[in-house]
Amino acid sequence: xxxxxxxxxxxxxxxxxxxxxxxxxxxxxxxxxxxxxxxxxxxxxxxxxxxxxxxxxxxxxxxxxxxxxxxxxxxxxxxxxxxxxxxxxxxxxxxxxxxxxxxxxxxxxxxxxxxxxxxxxxxxxxxxxxxxxxxxxxxxxxxxxxxxxxxxxxxxxxxxxxxxxxxxxxxxxxxxxxxxxxxxxxxxxxxxxxxxxxxxxxxxxxxxxxxxxxxxxxxxxxxxxxxxxxxxxxxxxxxxxxxxxxxxxxxxxxxxxxxxxxxxxxxxxxxxxxxxxxxxxxxxxxxxxxxxxxxxxxxxxxxxxxxxxxxxxxxxxxxxxxxxxxxxxxxxxxxxxxxxx
Amino acid sequence: xxxxxxxxxxxxxxxxxxxxxxxxxxxxxxxxxxxxxxxxxxxxxxxxxxxxxxxxxxxxxxxxxxxxxxxxxxxxxxxxxxxxxxxxxxxxxxxxxxxxxxxxxxxxxxxxxxxxxxxxxxxxxxxxxxxxxxxxxxxxxxxxxxxxxxxxxxxxxxxxxxxxxxxxxxxxxxxxxxxxxxxxxxxxxxxxxxxxxxxxxxxxxxxxxxxxxxxxxxxxxxxxxxxxxxxxxxxxxxxxx
Numbered sequence: 328x329x330x331x332x333x334x335x336x337x338x339x340x341x342x343x344x345x346x347x348x349x350x351x352x353x354x355x356x357x358x359x360x361x362x363x364x365x366x367x368x369x370x371x372x373x374x375x376x377x378x379x380x381x382x383x384x385x386x387x388x389x390x391x392x393x394x395x396x397x398x399x400x401x402x403x404x405x406x407x408x409x410x411x412x413x414x415x416x417x418x419x420x421x422x423x424x425x426x427x428x429x430x431x432x433x434x435x436x437x438x439x440x441x442x443x444x445x446x447x448x449x450x451x452x453x454x455x456x457x458x459x460x461x462x463x464x465x466x467x468x469x470x471x472x473x474x475x476x477x478x479x480x481x482x483x484x485x486x487x488x489x490x491x492x493x494x495x496x497x498x499x500x501x502x503x504x505x506x507x508x509x510x511x512x513x514x515x516x517x518x519x520x521x522x523x524x525x526x527x528x529x530x531x532x533x534x535x536x537x538x539x540x541x542x543x544x545x546x547x548x549x550x551x552x553x554x555x556x557x558x559x560x561x562x563x564x565x566x567x568x569x570x571x572x573x574x575x576x577x578x579x580x581x582x583x584x585x586x587x588x589x590x591x592x593x594x595x596x597x598x599x600x601x602x603x604x605x606x607x608x609x610x611x612x613x614x615x616x617x618x619x620x621x622x623x624x625x626x627x628x629x630x631x632x633x634x635x636x637x638x639x640x641x642x643x644x645x646x647x648x649x650x651x652x653x654x655x656x657x658x659x660x661x662x663x664x665x666x667x668x
Numbered sequence: 669x670x671x672x673x674x675x676x677x678x679x680x681x682x683x684x685x686x687x688x689x690x691x692x693x694x695x696x697x698x699x700x701x702x703x704x705x706x707x708x709x710x711x712x713x714x715x716x717x718x719x720x721x722x723x724x725x726x727x728x729x730x731x732x733x734x735x736x737x738x739x740x741x742x743x744x745x746x747x748x749x750x751x752x753x754x755x756x757x758x759x760x761x762x763x764x765x766x767x768x769x770x771x772x773x774x775x776x777x778x779x780x781x782x783x784x785x786x787x788x789x790x791x792x793x794x795x796x797x798x799x800x801x802x803x804x805x806x807x808x809x810x811x812x813x814x815x816x817x818x819x820x821x822x823x824x825x826x827x828x829x830x831x832x833x834x835x836x837x838x839x840x841x842x843x844x845x846x847x848x849x850x851x852x853x854x855x856x857x858x859x860x861x862x863x864x865x866x867x868x869x870x871x872x873x874x875x876x877x878x879x880x881x882x883x884x885x886x887x888x889x890x891x892x893x894x895x896x897x898x899x900x901x902x903x904x905x906x907x908x909x
Contacts (some may be wrong), residue, residue, distance in 0.1 A: 328703060328707060328710065329707070329899065331786055331882075343880075343882055344898070345784065345882075345898050347696045347698070347703075347899055356710055399710045401738055407712035408712060446786055446787050642788060643878075667788055667791075668786065668787075668788050
């Protein structure tokens with residue numbers, strides 16, 4: 328079947344192209360319904376990735392956060408019309424040590440293969456998760472972003488010592504909001520401090536014990552562990568602040584993406600014996616963990632409802648461009664495309 | 669009940685020296701008609717997909733359906749008529765005789781040689797037919813339309829802003845379409861080149877569904893080359909880097 332794929336061909340230019348889909352036994356055909364725009368998509372759309380990267384990756388369909396409806400399952404395990412979360416990571420092997428999202432052989436939607444901006448998505452059935460009935464499509468659309476946070480928290484559980492009285496989170500964007508909310512529910516006896524630069528955004532972190540502007544962090548604030556959710560050009564100064572405020576043997580989770588190599592004060596990392604670990608993307612079990620968290624901590628869903636920034640109806644390529652422009656001008660929250668092409 | 673009606677009655681007279689109707693030509697290694705039928709197969713709103721083709725191509729069409737499609741029982745191959753509207757009426761009669769024809773019976777009629785139709789267009793056709801009784805898929809005219817009554821000089825140049833080019837699907841409440849068609853005089857039927865015109869002639873509303881420029885009809889050899897190029901532009905499989 329001919330499938331329309333909406334690929335970014337050059338910055339700010341999306342064009343329709345076509346693939347011929349043949350469904351194999353383990354594939355399921357899904358109609359994307361709600362797509363959520365991520366900063367990574369926006370960097371491609373705006374042409375903010377390096378020229379070499381853009382030349383290598385484009386044309387490519389964007390978006391790796393989405394829900395959809397099952398259209399056709401050759402095996403009949405999933406019923407037509409069932410609402411499913413689409414998992415963007417596509418592993419081709421299993422490893423007992425390395426998680427699926429770190430395997431070099433894995434493909435990732437809208438990075439190493441076409442994303443979800445398609446008329447239909449052909450996917451392996453293992454890359455689908457049923458949407459719980461009490462989860463709205465708009466919220467379901469950005470489950471991937473929540474799963475990235477749950478993935479980091481699970482790694483934090485593995486890597487960090489268990490004195491968790493004070494945790495610091497740097498960043499006042501969507502990722503930091505989701506992560507902070509999860510931490511506030513999981514570690515109720517822990518003092519949570521969020522550092523950022525936008526007063527308005529920080530004011531939304533009502534589940535944090537305190538928020539600080541990065542220029543006004545008390546010099547005597549000492550943290551057991553820290554999470555970096557900033558990336559970009561500010562990553563260096565943020566990591567410096569973290570090293571300054573963290574206690575010896577603390578763990579530091581790096582979650583923010585930087586285009587450039589970031590210098591790190593390794594002398595102090597060594598001196599304090601810090602455990603610095605990276606965390607990127609997520610796998611299926613992290614998506615399942617999100618659903619579990621929503622059931623155990625229903626307040627999370629209420630917090631994340633606030634993240635639904637704008638819902639843009641998309642029926643044409645012009646609408647897709649409008650959604651990306653809307654997202655660019657949005658200061659907080661997720662822009663969701665109600666996909667109807 | 670909603671039925672897809674795939675019109676494959678043409679013998680491809682405009683295609684050049686082809687030895688078979690254009691809908692059976694291969695596009696990316698698969699018959700065009702199969703690509704088209706597949707778009708309707710994956711939409712669970714359809715009760716059946718009725719394919720109408722020339723009598724001597726029925727067995728061939730059925731064999732293609734059996735070979736390429738995973739659920740051939742969803743598809744019925746029947747004989748088309750002499751004209752486009754006769755073919756559509758054959759489909760409605762088939763529904764009436766085999767299933768049930770009532771005010772809620774919707775048919776989404778589509779050219780078998782338009783394989784690039786999208787999910788949205790099909791959905792909006794179904795919804796448009798339910799709401800308005802009839803709808804037609806169109807795109808805004810990109811060229812100026814010139815009218816000439818004698819083929820020698822221009823008699824009129826209509827305002828392009830009000831002009832659209834018709835595509836398919838065209839969708840209807842089937843019972844209403846048949847009733848109106850049966851009420852037409854023979855001379856009225858003679859000038860009908862289009863099913864939507866049946867409604868327009870009788871002053872019945874026909875809703876516009878926005879088509880896509882790429883929802884092209886593969887009529888000429890050139891169109892087939894363009895269609896091949898559209899698919900092969902990047903690669904045939906899903907793109908990965």
